[in-house]
Amino acid sequence: MFKYWIKNRFLLDLIVPCVLVLLVVFAFIAPMFDGIGEATLMQSIYKNEKLDFDIPSPSFEQIEQLENESFIESVFPYYYTEIDLSVNGKTRETNLFFSDAMDKLDQTMYCDSRLIEKSNTDFENPILVDYQFVKDTGALLGDTVSLTLGTTEIDFQIAAIYETNTYYDGGAVMAYWGGSQKEAIMALSPNLTYSGAYVCASQQSQCKHYFETQYKPYGRLRDRSEFATQESYDIHYDAFMSASYANEITDFSVQAKDAKLKSEDKMNAANQNVLIACGVALAAMLIFNLLMWVRNSERIYFASRKVRGAENMVVYYLFSTIFQAAILIGGITAAIMLIPTMSEFYLPTEVVTTKSIVFIIANAIISILVLVENMLLAKKAKK
Numbered sequence: 001m002f003k004y005w006i007k008n009r010f011l012l013d014l015i016v017p018c019v020l021v022l023l024v025v026f027a028f029i030a031p032m033f034d035g036i037g038e039a040t041l042m043q044s045i046y047k048n049e050k051l052d053f054d055i056p057s058p059s060f061e062q063i064e065q066l067e068n069e070s071f072i073e074s075v076f077p078y079y080y081t082e083i084d085l086s087v088n089g090k091t092r093e094t095n096l097f098f099s100d101a102m103d104k105l106d107q108t109m110y111c112d113s114r115l116i117e118k119s120n121t122d123f124e125n126p127i128l129v130d131y132q133f134v135k136d137t138g139a140l141l142g143d144t145v146s147l148t149l150g151t152t153e154i155d156f157q158i159a160a161i162y163e164t165n166t167y168y169d170g171g172a173v174m175a176y177w178g179g180s181q182k183e184a185i186m187a188l189s190p191n192l193t194y195s196g197a198y199v200c201a202s203q204q205s206q207c208k209h210y211f212e213t214q215y216k217p218y219g220r221l222r223d224r225s226e227f228a229t230q231e232s233y234d235i236h237y238d239a240f241m242s243a244s245y246a247n248e249i250t251d252f253s254v255q256a257k258d259a260k261l262k263s264e265d266k267m268n269a270a271n272q273n274v275l276i277a278c279g280v281a282l283a284a285m286l287i288f289n290l291l292m293w294v295r296n297s298e299r300i301y302f303a304s305r306k307v308r309g310a311e312n313m314v315v316y317y318l319f320s321t322i323f324q325a326a327i328l329i330g331g332i333t334a335a336i337m338l339i340p341t342m343s344e345f346y347l348p349t350e351v352v353t354t355k356s357i358v359f360i361i362a363n364a365i366i367s368i369l370v371l372v373e374n375m376l377l378a379k380k381a382k383k
Helices: 002-008 010-047 060-067 102-107 131-137 179-188 204-213 230-242 252-294 297-303 309-342 349-382
Strands: 053-056 072-087 090-099 115-118 126-130 144-149 152-162 172-176 196-201
Touching (some): 002 010, 053 204, 060 196, 072 102, 090 131, 126 131, 252 349
Antiparallel strands (some): 053 196, 072 196
16 A cells, blocks of 8 residues: 555645745745734833833933923933944944943833843953844854944944834844943043933923924024124024924834834734635645545556455555655745745744644644545545
């Protein structure tokens, strides 16, 4: 019986499931993971419940004043620039943040809930990178990241990797502002002021009202010494004080609601791909095995056996089904484990594990249904 299977069905039982695996993987599973990755990424920065507002250009004095307000819990000031960063011989233009308030990272995009991987080494000059930066440069924990300001080269070591910072196009990295780096940068830009600040509110509505109606980014107010005449300074001052800055305030709660709706649409589409993939696999396997039965050669062969022909037919179909199931389950499981490593999106391990279990169970059910079909066909052949 085994020799007969090798001669008459082995190649078909091998080729058809393999082709089906490739079809399901490229037509449904790969797009599914891209959809899940994109859906996860849309909501990623909103995992942090302490990230409430982003405000423009506070002055040094304003930071303390803001933290003394009853409706504000904490303020994380930062410096921002777009600059070329070099790592392992590759250079990438990157959104770069500096801050000396690294003890308040829990109210930024670089919080523990978005952490992918962290070094056990305490670096003197740490830089926190996101998944997009790692994907584009091939950087690893501990690698040295360099930037050049004027003729001064400043080095940092990658201390942690986080999920992509989608608040900024192309992602962003955060570097520690202190020690020799701070001295070097301040020597080149002595009038440097904060670019912005993330705010954690204790009273959301009151905080929002204040920022939209009263807040002024005093970091942008230039000093009188920068103007040749009092008149030119007064023009600058009046323009600054009369301007509204409400449209520059980011309310993350509003963005989170919009991101949630878009993310749910992407996730629903991804889940539909799961159902379609399972349906296609089931239909293809049922039709294939039915066609194998219709061709009649196997029934004639087993009918010609003088001893236990019908029983051997059952075993034959059982063996064939198990072989097909092994290829189907093994191929799709291997693809599920491999595809996330090639995806442009970061996929949490728990997501990959969950989907792997779903597909293994689905393929097991498909195999059982195919087995039932073959047993029914074998039973019919006995008659």
